[in-house]
Amino acid sequence: MTHHKTMINTLLVAALFGGSVQAADVPAGTKLAPEQVLVKGNGSEPATLDPQKVEGVPESNILRDLFEGLVNSGPKGEVLPGVAESWETKDNKHYVFHLRKDAKWSNGEPVTAHDFVYAFQRAVDPKTASPYSWYLEMPTIVNATEIIAGKQPVDTLGVKASDDHTFEVQLEKAIPYFVSMLSHTTTYPVPKKAIEQFGDKWTQPGNMVSNGAYVLKTWVVNERIALERNKQYWNDGKTVINQVTYLPIQSTNAELSRYLAGEVDLTYTTPIERFKQLKKDYPSELQVTGLVSTYYYNYNFKHKPFDDVRVRTALSYAIDRDVIADKVMGQGQTPAYGLTPDYVDGFKPVAQPWSKLTQAERDAKAKALLTEAGFGPGKPLKFELLYNTDDNHKKVAVAVASMWKKLGVQVSLVNQEWKTYLETKKQGQFDVARAGWNADYNEASSMLDLMQTTHGNNDGKYSNADYDKLMVESRNQVDAEARNQLYVQAEAILAKDMPIIPIYQYVTPRMVKPYVGGYPANPLDNLYSKDMYIIAH
Incomplete structure (x- = not known):
């Protein structure tokens, strides 16, 4: 990969977004790089980019940038508001989520409670064959088990949109940690119109409509997936990185070589046999998180x-x-x-x-x-x-x-x-x-x-x-x-x-360039590119 090409793309993206934006979470006095581009090693080629069909880490890493659920996982794994700006429950069984009015899809249409109803129903629908359908069964969402077994229609699932901005979930049992489960990809909203129009091809560039901080720009199988800023994202004003590229590099040694050559800013992992040397040579770049x-x-x-x-x-x-x-x-x-x-x-x-x-x-x-x-x-x-x-x-x-x-x-x-x-x-x-x-x-x-x-x-x-x-x-x-x-x-x-x-x-164990700001020590390894930024170097 040559940096020359990336820079041209980035400048174009920066122009589209009206220049660089100083994010709220960037420490005062930080000088940002003119090119806000992040390149991440991502282990394997993703099996899919459909939130309700995903089960692996490489896929989830990308989906966290493309979509946003009711809540996000904070830098320390804490629950932060996402599309839901607030929520409440009286008994840990009936949960009410109040969605923000400015949440939009990348095509400019509003994200509504109906989109979450559709996504949750899709996850348990036997026709979807979601490898994570059980994820909605575990917190005992009403009728999830029966629907997955094909014994009840999908529309009997215990979720409803009482209006465009109020999403309700009814559980059979009191689950006090239910909200913390909702930063997971399976619970992300998905665009019904795009899925009905394109079928399985809805996840292709040009077809995909997403609601996260980024949109899918290009997908070259076994080579790269490039995302760019989503102008319609409700919190785009606080996003700094303009372009994110995911590289499916299975060899840890090949990935490290590209990192050392300046082609990767953040590795997926590190080769075992070079760990001690990396610790000695790059103590500030080798980040190890439990x-x-x-x-x-x-x-x-x-x-x-x-x-x-x-x-x-x-x-x-x-x-x-x-x-x-x-x-x-x-x-x-x-x-x-x-x-x-x-x-x-x-x-x-x-x-x-x-x-x-x-x-x-x-x-x-x-x-x-x-x-x-x-x-x-x-x-x-x-x-x-x-x-x-x-x-x-x-x-x-x-x-x-x-x-x-x-x-x-x-x-x-x-x-x-x-x-x-x-x-x-x-x-x-x-x-x-x-x-x-x-x-x-x-x-x-x-x-x-x-x-x-x-x-x-x-x-x-x-x-x-x-x-x-x-x-x-x-x-x-x-x-x-x-x-x-x-x-x-x-x-x-x-x-x-x-x-x-x-x-x-x-x-x-990950190599992180010193100029990547906002890298968290997240115990779930839930990273969001929107929270990071490139420091002038």
């Missing part, structure tokens, strides 16, 4: 012998998490022995007894369990481990495979491109698969719900009625302490059943 997110491996309960808890436990015990976190990763990650990470708001996971064993003790137990399950030198356990193409995932897989080899286990590593990998997992065509879960909102339920029988991202098809009951009960608990006791019990069930292998707790 994340409400866990890296784990999924067992497929439909494939034998992963329906056997002895096999699942043995494979989990045999992984030396200290080695993975410190030696393989070594970027500040910490070993994970449960699904909920320590960074989550308001809940401190209780250490499971097996996490206190030495690795030698765990290895001995693992060997005994595998023998008991009928595996040994004469009958080795063989299976495939699936992961999505990424240098770091490969390193973890290679390390884990060598740890399993000590048990006589034979593993074939299979890697697939992001889109294919998501599909393979959804179809259940795997034995053991790499996974990672980023909390959608900062509460333990956003992690623990994942293991419920009906959860749309429970790819391994784990099912435990007691676990499901606990999670349903947790939604009835308005008291945070009582809720946390249920979460402790839920983690204990997972420790016993071992439906997944928790490996480490994520951090976000």
Whole structure:
């Protein structure tokens, strides 16, 4: 990428928007660069840019710039007003959102409560086949479960527009953290007219109508997605960055090279093997943030012998998490022995007894369990481990495979491109698969719900009625302490059943140019380009 071309585009964009705008959040005395262009590494080519069809991080990163929900996630993960300027609830079951009158679509039409009704109904409509339909089922929006199952018509969902600027949601149970769930992409409004006119092609440049701080300018598959300022955005006066480019660079080393060459301002992540050197050479540019997110491996309960808890436990015990976190990763990650990470708001996971064993003790137990399950030198356990193409995932897989080899286990590593990998997992065509879960909102339920029988991202098809009951009960608990006791019990069930292998707790290690202002330490890694700015350099 040459900067020359970008500058021409930017000057054109700046001219369109009447020159540079000094944002309210830019510290006084900051000299802004004449070219307000931000280039971000984004890992993989997005599978889709349809808010109700998205399930991955690369897609969500772009959608946060293109669309805006009822609320936004603040720099520290706090809830901030979005299209809704205020909201209220008397009982944590019936929520009323008051939409701002100046919220507009990029075509100049007003964003109304009807657009949110349409989007919420679309998310649960079986015809949409949303991988995140469960997201509206979890907070018990009235009739969501029945609609998803095809037992009720879409228009019976517990949402309504009492007028153009008042959106109401009715839940079956009191969910005190409901509003914090609404910065998620699945709940973004979408343009009904454009979807009806263009069908699946509505997300293409020229067809897409969006309501966020940016609009889709160009989309060159496997090369770049460029966005430019949305003149119609209600808060455009406070946006500074004129153009944002997302680059789908899967190789972390290639991404770093482009960053060091000045072609990328913000990386998606960093290569493990260069982390220590980067820390030494670029201490102010290497930003490491704790994340409400866990890296784990999924067992497929439909494939034998992963329906056997002895096999699942043995494979989990045999992984030396200290080695993975410190030696393989070594970027500040910490070993994970449960699904909920320590960074989550308001809940401190209780250490499971097996996490206190030495690795030698765990290895001995693992060997005994595998023998008991009928595996040994004469009958080795063989299976495939699936992961999505990424240098770091490969390193973890290679390390884990060598740890399993000590048990006589034979593993074939299979890697697939992001889109294919998501599909393979959804179809259940795997034995053991790499996974990672980023909390959608900062509460333990956003992690623990994942293991419920009906959860749309429970790819391994784990099912435990007691676990499901606990999670349903947790939604009835308005008291945070009582809720946390249920979460402790839920983690204990997972420790016993071992439906997944928790490996480490994520951090976000990212290279950020010193001239990028407004970069937040967000525990959900929810970044909004509208909050950033380029300092003169």
